[in-house]
Amino acid sequence: MEREGxxxxxxxxxxxxxxxxxxxxxxxxxxxxxxxPYDLIGYPVNLMIAIALIVLASAKPxxxxxxxxxxxxxxxxxxxxxxxxxVMGLMPDNRLKGSWPFALTYFMILINLALIVGRRVRSFRLxxxxxxxxxxxxxxxxxxxxxxxxxxxHLFMKIYEGETSSSAEDYVTGNRVxxxxxxxxxxxxxxxxxxKFFVIxxxxxxxxxxxxxxxxxxxxxxxxxxxxxxxxxxxxxxKGPGVDTSGWVxxxxxxxxxxxxxxxxxxxxxxxxxxxxxxxSSVVLINGNDSVLxxxxxxxxxxxxxxxxxxxxxxDRQMGSHSQYSVLELVRDPWIIPAYxxxxxxxxxxVSLFWKGGRL
Amino acid sequence: xxxxxxxxxxxISLFFWVSAVAAIYLSKKKTLPNIMFLTGVFVFSLFIxxxxxxxxxxxxxxxxxTRLWYSLFIVVIGYITWLRWNYKWLMGYSTLVSAVFIIINxxxxxxxxxxxxxxxQSPWFVPHVTVYILSYAMMGAAxxxxxxxxxxxxxxxxxxxxxxxxxxxxxxxxxxxxxLMGALWAKEAWGDYWTWxxxxxxxxxxxxxxxxxxxxxxxxxNLKLLMWIIPVAFLLLMIAWLGVSYLPSAVNSxxxx
Numbered sequence: 001m002e003r004e005g006x007x008x009x010x011x012x013x014x015x016x017x018x019x020x021x022x023x024x025x026x027x028x029x030x031x032x033x034x035x036x037p038y039d040l041i042g043y044p045v046n047l048m049i050a051i052a053l054i055v056l057a058s059a060k061p062x063x064x065x066x067x068x069x070x071x072x073x074x075x076x077x078x079x080x081x082x083x084x085x086x087v088m089g090l091m092p093d094n095r096l097k098g099s100w101p102f103a104l105t106y107f108m109i110l111i112n113l114a115l116i117v118g119r120r121v122r123s124f125r126l127x128x129x130x131x132x133x134x135x136x137x138x139x140x141x142x143x144x145x146x147x148x149x150x151x152x153x154h155l156f157m158k159i160y161e162g163e164t165s166s167s168a169e170d171y172v173t174g175n176r177v178x179x180x181x182x183x184x185x186x187x188x189x190x191x192x193x194x195x196k197f198f199v200i201x202x203x204x205x206x207x208x209x210x211x212x213x214x215x216x217x218x219x220x221x222x223x224x225x226x227x228x229x230x231x232x233x234x235x236x237x238x239k240g241p242g243v244d245t246s247g248w249v250x251x252x253x254x255x256x257x258x259x260x261x262x263x264x265x266x267x268x269x270x271x272x273x274x275x276x277x278x279x280x281s282s283v284v285l286i287n288g289n290d291s292v293l294x295x296x297x298x299x300x301x302x303x304x305x306x307x308x309x310x311x312x313x314x315x316d317r318q319m320g321s322h323s324q325y326s327v328l329e330l331v332r333d334p335w336i337i338p339a340y341x342x343x344x345x346x347x348x349x350x351v352s353l354f355w356k357g358g359r360l
Numbered sequence: 361x362x363x364x365x366x367x368x369x370x371x372i373s374l375f376f377w378v379s380a381v382a383a384i385y386l387s388k389k390k391t392l393p394n395i396m397f398l399t400g401v402f403v404f405s406l407f408i409x410x411x412x413x414x415x416x417x418x419x420x421x422x423x424x425x426t427r428l429w430y431s432l433f434i435v436v437i438g439y440i441t442w443l444r445w446n447y448k449w450l451m452g453y454s455t456l457v458s459a460v461f462i463i464i465n466x467x468x469x470x471x472x473x474x475x476x477x478x479x480x481q482s483p484w485f486v487p488h489v490t491v492y493i494l495s496y497a498m499m500g501a502a503x504x505x506x507x508x509x510x511x512x513x514x515x516x517x518x519x520x521x522x523x524x525x526x527x528x529x530x531x532x533x534x535x536x537x538x539x540l541m542g543a544l545w546a547k548e549a550w551g552d553y554w555t556w557x558x559x560x561x562x563x564x565x566x567x568x569x570x571x572x573x574x575x576x577x578x579x580x581x582n583l584k585l586l587m588w589i590i591p592v593a594f595l596l597l598m599i600a601w602l603g604v605s606y607l608p609s610a611v612n613s614x615x616x617x
Contacts, residue, residue, distance in 0.1 A: 071575060078568055078572050090607070331552070350540065
């Protein structure tokens with residue numbers, strides 16, 4: 001009995017030694033070859049690895065695979081990735097996410113998860129649903145977010161109003177890349193929330209903000225609002241007891257004070273900088289078959305086309321809403337569907353975690 | 361102005377919610393707190409519905425409007441958690457947080473007109489923040505229970521383990537929901553569901569640490585040593601919540617405000 005216990009203990013420690021050896025190899029590779037070659041795992045390599053992992057999960061495990069998919073190994077790997085991530089969190093850049101040790105830990109977690117899910121699915125009972133949602137969901141999400149993201153493209157398209165473009169600049173390499181559609185920017189615009197107005201009383205030195213509840217008997221209407229050269233300007237009309245005047249006020253820029261409007265002998269009206277409500281690029285997308293899609297691209301409202309999504313990214317900040325161009329970000333992620341499947345499985349798993357609590 | 365009517369709806373709702381909490385502690389039956397609570401929810405929802413109809417769009421465009429949803433969601437989720445798990449303190453807590461949001465809306469009425477910046481104008485904004493607030497409450501309670509366990513000794517505190525297990529799982533459920541909803545939102549707003557932004561890095565660390573507890577719990581016999589993970593995880597949670605902005609890695613974070 002004792003001897004069996006001893007050899008079991010030995011087998012226990014071997015698992016950890018193997019994991020640490022893999023990490024050490026990762027550190028050595030990092031020193032000798034630099035960052036993990038992320039582009040090498042793009043299609044079809046990532047798909048092959050994914051299939052290999054699924055085959056691994058469905059195979060009947062022998063001694064080694066049973067150990068690799070065991071709970072102590074899971075704990076060891078979670079601790080390892082946590083420590084690596086803490087290092088990442090303390091470093092001013094996050095180069096660590098592309099390093100060999102991080103990538104190898106990621107692969108070991110994938111293998112561990114695949115084996116765990118495979119084992120549970122083979123001996124499925126209804127009460128394992130939450131367990132499988134959490135573990136399989138995490139497996140699918142990690143697979144898409146790591147291996148799958150190697151196929152993703154991030155491009156930037158700077159496009160002038162009235163122009164049409166079918167190429168964009170790669171975020172990583174800086175190369176110009178063609179895209180399978182043509183985009184025309186019809187218009188770029190910025191909308192602002194109504195600006196805030198202040199009344200400056202030069203006699204008392206008091207500055208007060210006007211609001212719906214506090215108007216000092218004044219009625220301020222704003223006719224035109226422009227924002228050329230960083231500065232916001234508004235044509236306002238102020239009416240009140242003994243006051244009826246109109247003129248331009250502006251918010252000022254940096255150290256330069258804005259224009260104020262004299263209301264009466266002691267009081268002046270000034271304007272605060274209005275906050276941005278939305279950035280909007282009105283575009284027309286023409287695909288290979290000459291079918292035309294019109295869309296307004298705003299923050300939080302990207303345009304969808306196949307596996308592409310087109311985002312509002314930037315504009316000519318000096319010109320504000322008069323910007324002649326817009327910068328769009330074009331993102332293609334062919335693994336987004338499995339990523340969403342993983343996320344929704346995990347969301348369902350999180351609800352089951354809440355519902356079941358500590359009663360296992 | 362419909363906002364000038366808010367005080368009536370707010371006072372009535374809060375009256376019902378506070379009474380519901382009092383009834384939970386005083387009465388053995390759940391009927392009275394249920395009625396009180398749901399009446400409060402009805403009155404509060406009535407105001408949101410009125411605002412929605414007058415605006416002609418969902419009231420999610422200003423800070424004041426999002427605070428309205430927090431006030432409602434936090435008590436509703438607190439209520440569901442109470443129904444499921446009977447944690448009375450959580451109802452008290454969620455009512456208190458809700459009251460804070462309501463009072464801010466009442467005291468700073470000029471903020472009603474302040475608009476949300478474009479990135480925050482998303483239906484994910486409110487649920488993303490609300491589940492995190494509840495997660496912090498569950499994890500905070502778990503931390504207190506774990507410290508009592510570490511400080512005390514003997515069989516007397518055996519039931520504390522069950523409580524910690526329960527709170528950590530419920531809290532982790534909320535924490536993961538917050539992260540996943542954040543991921544879905546980020547995909548819509550920035551093009552990627554995960555970018556290792558400093559806030560994301562620390563949220564990952566926190567969740568992973570609670571995962572270590574849950575998994576280690578099933579193989580460790582030394583419970584006292586194991587319990588130390590909970591206060592450590594809570595410290596990491598605090599870094600993720602409040603400390604990230606002060607880290608050198610956070611210069612370009614989308615979460616610094």
